[in-house]
Amino acid sequence: MTDTTTPSRSDRAEADWLDDLNPEQRQAATAGLHEASDGGPLLIIAGAGTGKTNTLAHRVAALLAAGAQAESLLLLTFSRRAADEMTRRVQGLLARAGVADGRLAGVQLPWSDTFHGVGARLLREFAPRIGLDPGFSILDREDAADLINLSRHEARLSSLPRRFPQKGTCLAIYSAVVNTCRPLDEVLETTFPWCREWEEALRGLFLAYVEAKQAQQVLDYDDLLLYWARMTEHAGLASELGERFVHVLVDEYQDTNLLQSAILRALKPDGRGLTVVGDDAQSIYAFRGATVRNILDFPDQFGGTATRVTLTRNYRSSPQILAASNGVIALAGEGFDKNLWSARPEGPPPALVSVHDDLGQAGHIVARTLARREAGMRLKSQAVLFRAAHHSARLEIELRRHNIPFVKFGGLRFLEAAHVKDLLAALRWAQNPRDRVAGFRAIQLLAGIGPKTASTVLDNLAAAPPGAALLAEQPVPAHCREAWAALCAHLETLASSAAPWPASFERLADWYVGQIERLYDAAAMREADIRQLAHLASTYRDATHFLTDMALDPPEASSGEAGVPLRDEDYLILSTIHSAKGQEWRAVTVLNVVDGCIPSDLATGNAAEIDEERRLLYVAMTRAREELDLMLPKRFYVTHQAGLGDRHVYASRSRFIPNAIRHHFQETAWPPAPEALRGSPASRQAAIDLAASMRAMWK
DNA sequence: AATCGCTCGCTTTTT
């Protein structure tokens, strides 16, 4: 490629569009680009709302304008959505900068994706060189747990005199070992102490699990990172990748784990060309192996050559909201010092709203939401955030009753609905006949076939030489023969490359719709999901791309219960705090800001866990631009209280809002008189309350 | 061999 832009012209154009940035941002966007120093490691500490994405987009644009090839940029973002947003903004910048003329017009960033997404692509590409089948399938969490369960049963671990950990726990332990790069005994000691006695059995189980995955050519989520990391331990491959990706930029660095930082070090051993962006105060993924140490220790790596830039000017929240948020995070332990200051107009102080219970929360939100909309604030500019997906159950009922459309993010995914898993399992099995979990599920979709028949069929197929010809001749009970033949026909159509995609999949979907009535209730809703899935599939080039994307980046909102409003309609946002990462709204309400929820009483084991919960509240609060309500229900429903029949406790304001910082808030109650609540059988509930409080005294 | 119904144990956040 020839450079037709003269240096002077390029400099002038660049200076133009960099004018949008404040001095800190500009320093971050251009660090190492113009000095004699040649792009040493760069750490950008970007507090909440400080224009992180915008700054990163400017840096990408600056690199491209300086002559970097788009395919030599590796941009690791947290989600596919973040990656798309980045591409969009970079394109906009380049167009405005006038450097677009032909050369950079409509630039795509082919390597802008999540760690797992990039891992999957690199592994398919390098598969032949590392002894992997390029057609490997990817197991989602549930599939991985099912596979580990097969090994668990085979090793007879499920019928021991003392209870052995469940499949989910086994997978969690395995995953923790992989992602934290720590030995099994240490992980058990610190994170799963109640499983210590099973160390040897678990070690054997994990070996069996790894062997099963290899025999079936399937990879779980962790493998996408692990194989990538192991691959880069070979110097040749590491330098090949390091040369291909001249610049590596990582977003949300505070949420990476040791395995991910090891990959980065292998790609960029001296840190040159490496940029990481993040905010230690927003680290909320320790539970899946992320370590805030990655970002805290970054300056000391690479022989202390890293440049550090801190962004402190907040463009999002009113000074009142920012002051309250700063007050919350200031009580945390270690962290980079940064005094965020607001560039926004004054607003009302955030509110601490006392309500009676769930229903009160819902009532307050309905009233406030409607009032704001009357005042001209679209529903889409308002969000309700919560710690756990099920916390919004009551609210969803009330919203529906009041005809307020909403979309919920987080919690149960489209992908996790049983009927969606069924159909995808059938497709996966057709793609990869060795995938036992998929086959096991698909075969049992037929009436009259259970686990026994399914196992026999899979054993037969595993023992036979490759070739699907004998699929139809498998020994199924006589009364299933016809149904079996129909399924086989679909599978063979899908497996043979002759059949056109997506028509082959649509026919499989038609077949599956015929089974739904027998398998589940609420058949109509499930059928709608299946149609949607088939439509989604038709937007992909082939089955492999479709399946990979469904495993790594499934559609977020589950259509089933929420009843997704039309896309152009206005709707309220409901989201878990985790899923709200990186977003902002004009008005935000946070549910259940009480001890036992934030912090969750499942996470008060040690100081580190409590600090993570504190950061979670901080993340929730800093999503708000103008208005922020923190809800304080007097009664908080705890679903995991065994035995007593008691489903709620008397809760108090979260410990993260101690009296010392209360002055940042305005305290209100809703409704003024509890009797005003419609449909609340006050007398009956009062009786339950009393009994519960008696018990709560002794807890 | 499949399926129904019962009991027991667990119950967060996501790539």
Place this chain on the structure above:
DNA sequence: GCGAGCGATT
């Protein structure tokens, strides 16, 4: 308030 697992039933 749910699933996994087990025993009895068809």
